[in-house]
Amino acid sequence: MQTTLTEAEVRSLLSSIKAPQLDLKPIADHVLDRYGLSGEWRQLGGEREQNYRLATAAGERFVVKIASLEEDEEGLIFQAKALEHIEQVDPAIQVPRVRRTLEDDLLSGIADGEGGKHAVRVLSFVAGETVMDLLSRRGFNLSTDDLLSLGAAQGRLARALQGFNHRGALRAMPWDLGNGLVLGDWLRDHIPDEIRQDVDRALERFAGSTLPALPGLRSQVIYNDFHESNVLVRAEPSLEVVGVIDFGDMVYGTVAQDLAVAVASFIHWSPEPVAAAAAIVRGYQMHMPLEAADLAVLKDLVLARLILQIGLVRYQAVVNGRNDQQLDELQSLYSAAVSRLAHIDNDAFVASMTPSVVPAPIPSPVVKQSSSDIGALISRRQSVLGETYTFYNEPLELVRGRGTKLFDASGTEYLDCYNNVANVGHCHPYVVEALARQAATLNTNSRYLHREILRLGERLTATLPEGLDTWIFVCTGSEANDLAVRIARSVTGNEGVIITENSYHGNTSVVAPLSLLEYDIKDKPGWVEAVPPPNVYRGIYRGAEADLGERYSGHVTEAASRLEARGPGAAALLIDSIFDGNGALVPPPDYMGLAFDKASRAGALCIADEVQMGFGRSGSHMWGFEAFGVRPDIVTMGKPMGNGHPIAALVTRRDIALEFQRRSGYFNTFGGNTVSTVVANATLDVLQGENLQGNAERVGAHLKGSLDGLIGTNELVGHVHGRGLFLGVELVVDRTSRAPAKLAARWVRERMKSLGVLVASTGPLGNIIKIRPPLAFSTADADRCLEALNTALSEVPPDLRIANSA
Missing domain, CATH: 3.90.1150.10 (Aspartate Aminotransferase, domain 1)
Structure with missing residues (x-):
């Protein structure tokens, strides 16, 4: 992780991007042509973009945003896709909705007459009063209930973003605490003298322990900008968040950092900053449970955010000549908060945040045993x-x-x-919520049309080698392996299956004989052949010899020959990408490719059993077999797919699937049902997000x-x-x-x-x-x-x- 940025890098990040000044008529013509929208136009303010509010005759209201030529288009796409993800995951959260073009594009482009082309976005207009406007109107104070509501709204937004990721999330952002910008000497030069000692102590602790701890904390795409001017509320009968706007500061960062932004933004409006922070945290945890490690760094992150706010605002005023009266007026509040928080013991601060860092939605019995x-x-x-x-x-x-x-x-x-x-992770709140929501809506089998099964198949296909694109969903890994063997037998016309000794592939009548971990190898049926596992530590071939892969894989050829001689022939090589029953063996690098090649030469299909190693467990790859550069004919998966919910699957090439369907076909009542596929999509959201x-x-x-x-x-x-x-x-x-x-x-x-x-x-x-x-x-x-x-x-x-x- 980068620990600090140079002033030159800061200048680049903070360089002023001026809003374009295009005439309204070409903008209106463009929006009518590309979006099919017309109506009354009203220009809005905007530092980096030219903004208009468009009210149609049908009563719809939109914000049309014309970006500067210097604006990063990848970042705009990132924002648009995040908004669409939020709408899909939790449509009750009121954020701007993306209006796609008539051609279904996220952005469009409009020429400026001077050879430039500006990105255009159309978003729904979110109505409401900002928290800052409310504070100005009714007095500068937020009650505990107000802060709870704000914290809950932010936690819900964080949870909705939890499964989302995009390469645009990795861009450098000035307000990202994880990039160490707050540690730059240039920023300290703009800190007021009256808080300099407090700031120096806070930043010393931040550099020494907090910043190095961030890579070990839960991370995801975070909103990173939950403050008074971006949160829209309704005040009566009680404060309710009715909208969140401006997603331009999103980054990939820690959950604790996202929470720290809100705490740093709202604790000024309460006479007791620690109590105010605790209220925000409790509200946040209604939707996004926190871990002890998140809370341990929260105070330091809040201080860092406050210091960054002070330093950046003053830096912008001095170096870039930026003048923002509202931000300038908040500086004294930020400085006062730094002074108060800096002298609070961190353990006492953490203890005040929440009575339990591991909340249990359903109380569990505690008995003396x-x-x-x-x-x-x-x-x-x-x-x-x-x-x-x-x-x-x-x-x-x-x-x-x-x-x-x-x-x-x-x-x-x-x-x-x-x-x-x-x-x-056990009982992940995002997955639990998805399960409960769909179970309360509809659960039926895959003979009816539903989008979740298609979305799941399409998303998983994108993670696999080309050609593995046709799916059959089942309930367990045993069923997936059973079906894989049935397909291999149907397509090849052979019956025999080659496995490794001491393997486990399930418990159905077909795959139980292929699970030698469960019975004595001497009792295996004639259609099963077992080969030695590639154990380079205590196997029949050991050490670091260059030909270990060849020597171990040679047994596949011998096994196929024995099956051919006895009559069944070789229908499949069914193999793990890590040999679980043999103690997590990792084969020689060339073993898997050689074994696949030898099995294919014998007429067998190659089945990769990814029930154990699939879904990212290897760390280096999504699927364990990918580490060896092979492409199986069939891939099976199970246990981790639904995070405890029973869903599994098989994926194969289209030609293999069509041949199997022509010969017999398959249907599973519960395989791919609506609840199971929603859960699997939610689990994939978390895995990736x-x-x-x-x-x-x-x-x-x-x-x-x-x-x-x-x-x-x-x-x-x-x-x-x-x-x-x-x-x-x-x-x-x-x-x-x-x-x-x-x-x-x-x-x-x-x-x-x-x-x-x-x-x-x-x-x-x-x-x-x-x-x-x-x-x-x-x-x-x-x-x-x-x-x-x-x-x-x-x-x-x-x-x-x-x-x-x-």
């Missing part, structure tokens, strides 16, 4: 469900989840380092580096497998023999649970600690996981530091 309580619950479970599998020696009764945390019935918090189903794939890459690299460090400090750690946020720590008796320490792995798993961290033990030898958390996992979460693992490893009893296959 004993071993007898757990025993009774297990007995009751067995009487209903039979001898079904549970996690841990003493199972947990979980009652609530939020983000990367889970809570049991006694209120104990656990860090979830295992659950890839809640891919974007919060850049969780990037988070998986960054936090995964941090965690893997830390885990690799254990190899040199703890004799039990032999190797660390995996990539992104899918890692396996292999425990061994000693590094020379590599004998598996299975009992130690089980003990470590249980000890970490007692330390409040949930992991699993896995692998064909049961000696691998599996770490596979939600993608919202933070570096702080990673450090907590590492600390618990390190503690558990150091406490393993001597009699368990032995090889054991029991």
Whole structure:
């Protein structure tokens, strides 16, 4: 992250862009021709754009905005698409609506007669009184209820933007606290003497701890400009936000920064700044729950925003000759707020913000538990469900989840380092809201037309290699893999399937035999062939030899030959892009391409099982197979797709789908239903909008580096497998023999649970600690996981530091 900008860069960012001065007639003709709109025109003010209000005979009102030639068109498209996203996600939020051209374009262009072409936008006119106008009219004071309403409106807007992203969000903006502009010496030169000491102390803390902490916080596209002149309200009977305008300062930044802008803007209008901030925060959390890390930096971000407001306004006045009477009049309020906040202890400030940083919309029971309580619950479970599998020696009764945390019935918090189903975090409020809203509207199957299933398929197609564009939606990964095998058999005319040893691909009657993790390989049916997994640490070929990929992939050719000799022939190679059942193995770089090529030569279709590694878990790619430069014939996906809601899918080439449909076809009553596809779209919104794939890459690299460090400090750690946020720590008796320490792995798993961290033990030898958390996992979460693992490893009893296959 850049920590400061030079004054030359600042001058460039703040360079004055003058509004164009085109005649009204060509503008009116252009709008009639391109938008089909005409009516009464009234010119409005505008520093950077030439603006008009247009009232049509039908009673509609629009704002027509003609941009300067210097305006970045990409930024205008970014704003327009953000407004359309808000309208689609939460149409009750009153923001300007984009009026597209008759040709369905976001922008149009009008010539100025001198060879220039100006971008034109047409937006709906949002009526209302600004907060500043209200304050001027009724007295400069906002009540606690007023501040709650303002905070709630901003939280709702932040949530609506949560799933949106666009390359225009990465532009440099003067008001973006994340770019470190506030730290420039040039800005400090414009700070009033009476607050200089407070400012110096605040900026020292901002540079030392707050700015470096921002990359670890939740980030998304943020409005970044929630202040008195951009928020429209109705005052009676109580203050209600009726509109938000001016989306020109949007950036990709932290949620905490977005909130800090509002706090910095509105705390002046209350006699108690901390109480005012707390009211805004509580309102915000009605729609956008905050984490402890967000609140920890809030005061520093508010101070930085106030300092930036003071410095930039004075800088603009001195250097660029800008004169804004309203901003000048606010300077004394900003300075007073800096003085008051600078002397408030940060811990006391955080404690005042909210009684709970992990709100629970539905209260969970908290009971005192004993071993007898757990025993009774297990007995009751067995009487209903039979001898079904549970996690841990003493199972947990979980009652609530939020983000990367889970809570049991006694209120104990656990860090979830295992659950890839809640891919974007447990009970993500944006996903929950989407589910509830659609469930209360309509749920029906995909034989009726509905747009969400189409939007989901189109969005996912855009993330995949060219040609993978025809979708079948189902409910589970097992169903997706079952269907993939059926398609491969139908299209190829063969029956056999090649898998890797110790794999897992589901539990239907077709794919259960392909899940060797669940039964003894000697019992596999004749149409199944298993090849050795590409384990370069303890497999049949090891080390760093250049031909490992060729040697392992050669077994695919042998397997296909055996199937051909026995009669079934090879219909499919069904393979993971990370070998979960084998402990998060990462194959040699050329293995996947060679295996795909050999399977194809044998007449088989290549099926990539992305139930585990899909949807950004690898960090480097959306889909795990992409890291190896291959293009499967079929891709299956499941668990993470709906963040816990049952939806899964299969995508294939159009020619394969048409051939299968010609021969048999397929229908699934619940696959692709309206609720499921809305949930999947919302989950994809969050995955992309919060850049969780990037988070998986960054936090995964941090965690893997830390885990690799254990190899040199703890004799039990032999190797660390995996990539992104899918890692396996292999425990061994000693590094020379590599004998598996299975009992130690089980003990470590249980000890970490007692330390409040949930992991699993896995692998064909049961000696691998599996770490596979939600993608919202933070570096702080990673450090907590590492600390618990390190503690558990150091406490393993001597009699368990032995090889054991029991």
